[in-house]
Structure formats: structure tokens, C-alpha cells
Amino acid sequence: MAVMTRWLDPDEQRTWRAYLTASRALMEALDRELQRDAGMPHAYYEILVRLSEAPQRQLRMSDLAEATGSSRSRLSHAAARLEAAGWVRREECPTDRRGQIAVLTDEGFATLAAAAPGHVEGVRRHLFDALSPAQVDQLRRISETLAAHLTGS
Amino acid sequence: MAVMTRWLDPDEQRTWRAYLTASRALMEALDRELQRDAGMPHAYYEILVRLSEAPQRQLRMSDLAEATGSSRSRLSHAAARLEAAGWVRREECPTDRRGQIAVLTDEGFATLAAAAPGHVEGVRRHLFDALSPAQVDQLRRISETLAAHLTGS
DNA sequence: GCGTTTTTGTTGAGCGTTCAACTAAATGGC
DNA sequence: GCCATTTAGTTGAACGCTCAACAAAAACGC
Numbered sequence: 001m002a003v004m005t006r007w008l009d010p011d012e013q014r015t016w017r018a019y020l021t022a023s024r025a026l027m028e029a030l031d032r033e034l035q036r037d038a039g040m041p042h043a044y045y046e047i048l049v050r051l052s053e054a055p056q057r058q059l060r061m062s063d064l065a066e067a068t069g070s071s072r073s074r075l076s077h078a079a080a081r082l083e084a085a086g087w088v089r090r091e092e093c094p095t096d097r098r099g100q101i102a103v104l105t106d107e108g109f110a111t112l113a114a115a116a117p118g119h120v121e122g123v124r125r126h127l128f129d130a131l132s133p134a135q136v137d138q139l140r141r142i143s144e145t146l147a148a149h150l151t152g153s
Numbered sequence: 154m155a156v157m158t159r160w161l162d163p164d165e166q167r168t169w170r171a172y173l174t175a176s177r178a179l180m181e182a183l184d185r186e187l188q189r190d191a192g193m194p195h196a197y198y199e200i201l202v203r204l205s206e207a208p209q210r211q212l213r214m215s216d217l218a219e220a221t222g223s224s225r226s227r228l229s230h231a232a233a234r235l236e237a238a239g240w241v242r243r244e245e246c247p248t249d250r251r252g253q254i255a256v257l258t259d260e261g262f263a264t265l266a267a268a269a270p271g272h273v274e275g276v277r278r279h280l281f282d283a284l285s286p287a288q289v290d291q292l293r294r295i296s297e298t299l300a301a302h303l304t305g306s
Numbered sequence: 307g308c309g310t311t312t313t314t315g316t317t318g319a320g321c322g323t324t325c326a327a328c329t330a331a332a333t334g335g336c
Numbered sequence: 337g338c339c340a341t342t343t344a345g346t347t348g349a350a351c352g353c354t355c356a357a358c359a360a361a362a363a364c365g366c
Contacts, residue, residue, distance in 0.1 A: 005273055005274065006273070006274075006277060007273055008276070011289070011290075011293070012281055015290075015293035016276060016280070018297045018300050019280075019293075019296040020199075021222055021300040022295075022299035022300040022303060023176050023296075025222065025303035025304055027176075031354095032354090035354085041322070043322080044322095046173070060344090061344075062343085062344060069177055069178065070323095071324075071325095072344070072346085073325075073326095073345085073347085074322080074324080076345060076347080077322070077323075077346090077347090080346090093344095096332075096343095096344080097330080097331060097332085098330065098344045100344080100345065117158035120158055120160060120161060121158065121159075123169060124159060126303060127169070127299065128161075128165055130299055130302040131299075135291070135294070135295050136168055137168075138291040138292075139168055139172060139291075139292075139295055140164070140168035142175075142288050142292055143171035143172040143174070143176075144167075144171045146179065146280065146283055147171050147174040147175040147178065149279070149283040150175060150182060151174070188324085188325095194351090196352080214314075214315065218315095223353095224353085224354075225315060226315085226316080226353080226354070226355075226356095227353060227354080228315090229316055229317080231352080232315095233316090234352085249314080249361080249362075250361060250362085251313070252314065253315065
């Protein structure tokens, strides 16, 4: 027999709605700012960041997809756009002929370097400035727990 | 002279990345589940929820936009889809001839009622089950603080 | 009243994401 | 070695969102 639904109690309800409101507003604000100041959405900024941190500023497409938490398809479309913008170049992989290596171009790096200060300022303003140090710590633990729980690891 | 960027320190960096990973994974999981089980994205589910809670299961478009934290344009496009699905109907507003009133249809209500248990179960599984009661409380406070900070109130 | 401004809601184009289908190459079983 | 399976990456269609432009009605100023 089907188990009765465990509905959210009023506190959980309140938590869930506040979470939805906050996280949506946060991502929308950062997305809008990045679009305005750097001409790219937050997801593309993240791709450039990951590439900039990798050795030789390059990563296999699948590793990049993993790192940015995106599907292969999404990354493939994104790489096409980023390549058209001149920020990324795709090269053949010497050890695996199926593979493609995404490389951050100098122009891509420069664009990222120009966008980073404003974006970091936005993250500060919208997120960290609003929270106490203890809350930042709580948010870290909560997020790490959830991330582990959700990505099955 | 331009102020030096206050970069994120390692703890903030870690917090921010964990937050991004967790919130993206959470919303993607819920979105995928709702799409699979109810044939609608999470944003549309929220619209139906708000309508179902309103008196007469109806709301002015602008109030509905406010309640769901969406732009008028987004809601307008969404309402068109929801109307095509037969879940929502739009009526003229008697007191303001510019106005439109979104009404949840019986079919929309039934669809929502069918989708709700599975969705709530998903929210439990992916979010509340992973956190301690204390963490749920912390998340509520953090989210409410951020929501107030971000929506300027 | 009457012109200006504001509010309400819609529209269409462009973009990014998802999903399913697909190609090509590597891996594994026997 | 060879066939089946798995993995890497791309593609196109459908969909939802953003943004800017717009039409229509209400509110405001005087």
C-alpha cells in the first residue's frame, strides 16, 4: 500500500520557500550583472574559470563538464559559443581520438580577468556581506553536505 | 582611485563553490523529476501552487508574478503555455481593464494534486533528509536574510 | 478636463538548456 | 581477433527565459 505523503511542516515550508526566493534572486542578480558587464552568463564564466585554473589552461571536454557540473550536451553547445566568441579553442586529443580538449585563449583569459573583480564584488555584496561569519560557516557545511548527497559521493 | 578587489579567501571560495554545486544539483534534480512525473518544469509547478492557495484559486497576473518572483514577461509566456495545457485560464479583470486574472482550472488543480506528493517527497529526499534539524533552522535564517537583502525589503 | 507619466500585460527575437538520436572511437569478453 | 558494449562528443528540435519594444488603460499634475 502507498505510504502517506510526509508533507512539509510549517517550518520546513517556510525554509523551502525562503530558500527558493533567495537562491533564485541571487543567481538572477549575478547573471544579470555578468551579462551586462562581461557579455556572458554565469555558466560561461564558470567554464572560463575552470579552464583558467587547469594546467596549460586546458581540459578535456568531459573533465570540464564534470568540473562545471554540466551535461556533455550543454558543454558542447557552450563550447561552440565560447569558441565563436574567441575565448576558447578546441583541439584534438593526442591520446584518445574521440576526445576534444578545450583551451582558454589569451583573449578568453583577458576577458575573464576583466570580468572577475566585478563579479567577485557582486558575490560579496549579494551573499557574504549579508551573512555573519558563523552563517557563512553554516552555509558551507550545509552546501557541502547537500553537494555530497546530491552528486552521490 | 579604484579600490583593490577584495577577493574571496579560501573559506569563502570553498563556501561559494559548494553552494553553487549544491543549489544547481538540487534544482536540476527537482526539475527533472517534475518534468518526468508531471510534464512541467519547477517554475510552472510554483505558479500552480500559488494559484491553488489564492482565494477562488485566482490571482492578478502582476500579483502572481510578484508571488513567484518572476518578471511579467516570464509569467506572460508561462501563462500562455499553462493555458494551452488547460491548467490555467485568463479572464478580464472587472475593476481594471488593463488587468488579466489567472485562474487555476479544475484540470490544473487535479494535475497539481497528482504531482504534489512526488515533488514533496523529492524535496525531502534531496534536501531535508540530508540535513540535521539545526541545519534546517540555519538554512531558514540564512535564506530569509538573503531573500530580504536581495529583494530589497 | 488634458497631457504626461506610470502601470499592466503581451509580443518576438535571441539565447541557453534539455532531451533523444546519432557518429566515432575505445574497451571488454571470449 | 572480433563482436558487443561503453564512452566521448556533437547535433537539432523543442522549450523556457531575457530583453527591449510595444499597446492600452489608469493615475497624476495642475
